[in-house]
Amino acid sequence: MTTKIKCYYDVLGVPRDANAEDMKKSYRKLALKWHPDKNPDCLEEATNQFRLIQQAYEVLSDPQERAWYDNHREAILRGGLGKGDNYTDDSLDVFQYFTSSCYSGYGDDDKGFYAVYRKVFKTIFEEDVPFMEDKDSDFEYPDFGNSKSSYEEDVRPFYDFWSSYFTMKSYVWVEKYDTREAPDRYSRRKAEAENKKFKDAAKKERNEEIRNLVAFVKKRDKRVQAYRVAMQSYQDVGWSSTAGLEDQMANHEKSKKHKDNVAILRDQLLEEDEDNDIDKKDEDNVDLQDDALEDEIQDLTLDQPKSK
Template structure:
């Protein structure tokens, strides 16, 4: 078996080479090793160019490069890349109460067991995490029984939406370097990606199920929930007390309320009756002297009978010929008598009475409440 060659050596790079260094080295070597540039030894050029492409495919991908750096020694010792499988902690046994003995910080206690477990999972992802990535964030720790709930909340917020950083490239079913053309290479890449995504999804679901199991049994979460419920109950009690105080204060104001004379609906109605009685008396007096009066002008008489004359002339209106309901004055007893028999006057009188009765009822209801 031929000895494996380091990808960094193939490209003439150091292990701390930047992405720009990798691109620059690939362009230079591709020009010199391309089969078209070596017509005298095309077989050697084909092999070297394929190895160069393989090295570039790995080192140009940040996650692939991290995986290669992690397993570089095993690969160079002759272990096949497809046989290298990243070990993952099996989380299934930890979804049981048998994995801890008590809710304490002892060696076999709830908080110690799960603190070590989540640290192991985080360490498995660490080689594949890019600290230069803008989405990179510090992984919160599980803590102990005395950890403040703000830190506990931060821990569960992160782990309940956990996404593994592993590439699962060892699950690839096909080698893209064996593709005879670009079309087949794209199909191979698509198929391999589907397999990797399925493995990544399975791992994410396993960890999230574990986090949900632990959260339901975490005494720190239960204690915080009790505090929130007690606080909500206290706020409810205070709100109810304030509401009762407001009702009592309103009732007290109503008890101490003294109706002003000018706001009394009963007094207003009595005044209205007095005015109507006064107008009736005046009307009767004028009616007795009606025979001694001259006939009024025909035009004025017709307009007064219709109740629609709104034009003023030089004659003065009688002070006592005034309708308070219609807010209108008249020149003669006949015009005033015709107006009283009109439909408009009767409608206004009925409306005014109804409004006064409605307001009086509203005041009575306010006093009862």
Template sequence: MRVCYYDLLSVERQATGDEIKKAYRRQALIWHPDKNGDRVEIATERFALIQEAYEVLSDPQERSWYDGHRDAILKGDDHKGQRDSSAGMCSDDLMRYFSVAEYRGFNDTDQGFYTVYRHLFQKLANEEEEAYRNNPDEDEDDNHQDNRGTYTTLPSFGNSKTPFADQDGYLGYGAYVRDFYAAWTNISTRKSFQWVDKWRLSDAPNRFVRRAMEKENKKAREVAKKDYNDTIRNLAVFLRKRDPRMKAYQEEEQKRKEEAAALQKAKLLKEKQELQAQRANYQEPEWAKVDDRHLDGLLSDEEQEETGEVEESDFYCVVCDKFYKSEHQLTSHESSRKHARLAYRLKKQMMADDMDFAFDTVAANSKRRSLTIATMRIYL
């Protein structure tokens, strides 16, 4: 009988994440090999189990899976029960492999990590191929069968030297660790699971009962098939998280990303420095220089008021009581709505006062500073 992860850490099954973390640290201090010189081998095995228990229970997804299959995992091979030998490996058989106790170190020895799981997945792959041979027309759209109807062999687990991904030259599908995890984490078995049928159809007294039997048998097969698929997929995820090849690849990828980010940062800094140098050495050409004095006529009344650039001149609007630097500014101002409103009010006021303007006797070239001449310009 295997030891429960909760028992290894001495915590309740309802323990929180913080409680599990504290319990792991406490047990790790007790069973660390360096602190058990008189029983190094036992302490090493116990310490590995404690680490595995913490890794599983600290991960919400793995903990949920463990809680749902705890009894089956603890049984392992102790209680296989009676079943059809044609079924091959079932979910209960795979539960024992969710533990570091199944291998001895990450090496290629007979009991090593790579050898144990390579043999396991090779056996599973052989069973899948045999199931396909026996039922070639089942599940036509399954991902194990290509468009020509030929069977695609599932990738092997490989060994410690198997590359995780393509580096120097493509070796073909199945030659990489990435191919293995991509296939087995999305496995959809071809096994029929007819051995889980609840009823023997030949015992049906009539066709109505037979249909009911077929319906229940189909449901039982679907449940067993889903459980089998989930078990294999979770086992692949369990191994991927602990696979040294995966960890090495992630470290290389992280290093590569950091180097690429550093190069990009250096490139941007260099470009920025070059732009700053160009800006510092820039000399404006003569043709691009603009005399600010030529821009005076382009400013509006409000802009000139805000900048304080309006000075007294001969171009004066008596209606608005404002001076302008050029005739163009004055003419532009007189066409504005604001000027027209003020002029209209002034006209009404002057007409109310019954004033005589004598428009025809005023000289056209007189100065606009005169009130009479300015008013004449408004109403001519």
């Protein structure tokens, strides 16, 4: 049975921006409460709790240790960066969604194009939330919507946001060096610089994965295709006013010109697929492999506090 890792701030019962004096007061109060000598009826529980309180205070009372803990807190709480642990990044594997076999049709049912990718992008966003500085903000990411979503109000904002996606994850779990073990300031700065390279590389790879998925989805989005056809038709006809646009669009969609444009767009999409070496007949068998990051994770050493 895996023991849930508790946040050191929660152990001491203080907020993450607590000052040194507040942490000391809380530590003394809790240490007195859970001292084994004062809890003979629950000796084992008291001993474990007392030790945890000591560990938490030892780390958070040291400015350098606290800074390191703050930077790696999320990974630690998820089971990584501990003694003997190898952190596994369980982010959504987006490569399984680079194929039309992951959805069935363009309806609004659970297996349809819009439901599948709405869930995918919601999952990606929710994975980033724990790493946001202000988790309680009212920010809401643009939703993927459904087949009836407005292009201007929903579809365009969605692709504008996700096409320039940047992961919020820290990727501290790919670091190679424990800066606390550096013998001097120069060595520590050098280790920090090397760690930053590893983190930046991991972030870049994730950003490219998501942006490529966005491009893949956008190319197949019927709402985008319809908008492009409508805009092309608008330019061809040379409308100079938006007055009566809805009526004109309704009539135009029935016209031969509209049907011709749809046929042209379909041919263009097929040509683009061929240029990307995707055989339309074998599209369901596309199998894109995700190169797993296999980085060695350094131990998080929590020594017993030194006796005074």
